[in-house]
Amino acid sequence: MHPSTPLLELRAASKRFVKKADAAARLAGLLGAPPRAQTVHAVDAVSLAVRSGEVVGLVGESGCGKSTLGRLAAGLHGLSEGERWWQGENTAALAQRLPRADYRRHMLGIQMVFQDPYASLNPRLRVQQIVGEAPLAHGLVDAGQQQELVAGLLRRVGLDPQLMRRYPHQFSGGQRARIGIARALAVRPRLLICDEAVAALDVSIQAQVINLFMQLREELRLTYLFISHDLGVVRHISDRVLVMYLGRVVESAPAEALFEAPLHPYTQGLLAEAPTLEVRRKRFVAIRGEIPSPMNPPRGCHFHPRCTQALPRCAEEAPLLAPAGGDRWVACHRIDTQALDGAASYKTRSGGVKNLQGAVTGLC
Numbered sequence: 373m374h375p376s377t378p379l380l381e382l383r384a385a386s387k388r389f390v391k392k393a394d395a396a397a398r399l400a401g402l403l404g405a406p407p408r409a410q411t412v413h414a415v416d417a418v419s420l421a422v423r424s425g426e427v428v429g430l431v432g433e434s435g436c437g438k439s440t441l442g443r444l445a446a447g448l449h450g451l452s453e454g455e456r457w458w459q460g461e462n463t464a465a466l467a468q469r470l471p472r473a474d475y476r477r478h479m480l481g482i483q484m485v486f487q488d489p490y491a492s493l494n495p496r497l498r499v500q501q502i503v504g505e506a507p508l509a510h511g512l513v514d515a516g517q518q519q520e521l522v523a524g525l526l527r528r529v530g531l532d533p534q535l536m537r538r539y540p541h542q543f544s545g546g547q548r549a550r551i552g553i554a555r556a557l558a559v560r561p562r563l564l565i566c567d568e569a570v571a572a573l574d575v576s577i578q579a580q581v582i583n584l585f586m587q588l589r590e591e592l593r594l595t596y597l598f599i600s601h602d603l604g605v606v607r608h609i610s611d612r613v614l615v616m617y618l619g620r621v622v623e624s625a626p627a628e629a630l631f632e633a634p635l636h637p638y639t640q641g642l643l644a645e646a647p648t649l650e651v652r653r654k655r656f657v658a659i660r661g662e663i664p665s666p667m668n669p670p671r672g673c674h675f676h677p678r679c680t681q682a683l684p685r686c687a688e689e690a691p692l693l694a695p696a697g698g699d700r701w702v703a704c705h706r707i708d709t710q711a712l713d714g715a716a717s718y719k720t721r722s723g724g725v726k727n728l729q730g731a732v733t734g735l736c
């Protein structure tokens with residue numbers, strides 16, 4: 373793999389869920405027209421690239437599609453549209469080319485760490501089985517090596533290996549989070565997708581687990597996609613941050629740049645509402661109104677009904693994610709207009725494509 377090839381890419385990835393009609397709609401249907409299934413547009417044509425060694429933070433309000441995007445990246449959800457690339461190869465093509473077991477082993481390089489370690493750890497299994505199950509199943513170790521592997525992994529995440537015969541309920545929340553991390557590490561991943569991985573923990577324990585993530589980053593050269601609603605945590609650990617709104621990425625920027633000077637009106641509002649941040653939030657107006665339903669997203673820019681800076685064009689035309697200088701990308705007609713005015717000062721990143729108006733779009 374060429375060093376500049378992203379470890380993971382999603383290209384115009386979309387995920388739609390079809391929701392069956394609920395009981396009330398079915399009842400109403402008995403009296404009139406038959407109830408219709410509704411489509412949730414959870415992720416809408418998102419492109420992103422995660423480079424080896426970086427920590428990419430993913431933020432946005434509840435329901436904007438962060439978890440779904442993480443699951444698409446991890447391969448836990450299939451794509452409705454778009455492509456997923458891993459280490460420079462299209463995973464759909466890989467799945468066709470490789471025997472199933474080989475494909476699954478190849479894709480072990482992406483692992484997910486979940487929010488609630490208790491819910492994601494089988495209560496009937498001992499820690500030794502929980503952590504050692506996947507490497508045994510995929511033939512990375514044999515039965516004789518499993519115990520040694522698990523002991524090493526528990527030590528690495530700061531747990532006493534002698535506890536491996538215990539069950540999940542015999543551990544504290546922080547310890548269970550460490551078990552979940554050991555389980556993910558057991559198959560030697562390159563990319564960890566952490567979905568609210570510390571959200572369920574007390575603040576002091578959160579800090580310990582975040583430090584563990586950063587230590588593992590150094591020791592194992594791990595790459596992270598770190599999904600969190602906690603902007604303070606994301607600012608602390610991320611190299612780059614993606615901001616999602618109603619299924620789309622609206623801004624991507626180096627973490628410091630984003631928190632110091634957010635460009636998208638949604639990002640500005642999000643930071644204005646964050647209670648723990650020291651950004652100069654007086655400049656920003658908090659976001660008004662409710663997030664619209666992903667079953668019926670607004671036309672044009674999804675954010676336009678709540679945006680204090682919306683132009684008439686915003687209600688009609690979805691803005692493309694366009695470069696805004698200094699490895700920053702933003703999907704906003706106002707910024708796009710500026711970009712077009714001063715197009716010469718905007719660099720095309722490799723893989724970028726020019727759209728009809730001459731603005732440059734590509735992977736964030």
Ligand SMILES: Nc1ncnc2c1ncn2[C@@H]1O[C@H](COP(=O)(O)OP(=O)(O)OP(=O)(O)O)[C@@H](O)[C@H]1O
Nearest residue numbers: 389391412414433434435436437438439440441666
């Ligand atoms: N399996 C599913 N079936 C139907 N709808 C789903 C499913 N998973 C997610 N959704 C819907 O997709 C949208 C995005 O959900 P998602 O969980 O990805 O958002 P999120 O940003 O991670 O939210 P939160 O921070 O609250 O977890 C929501 O409207 C959600 O109800």
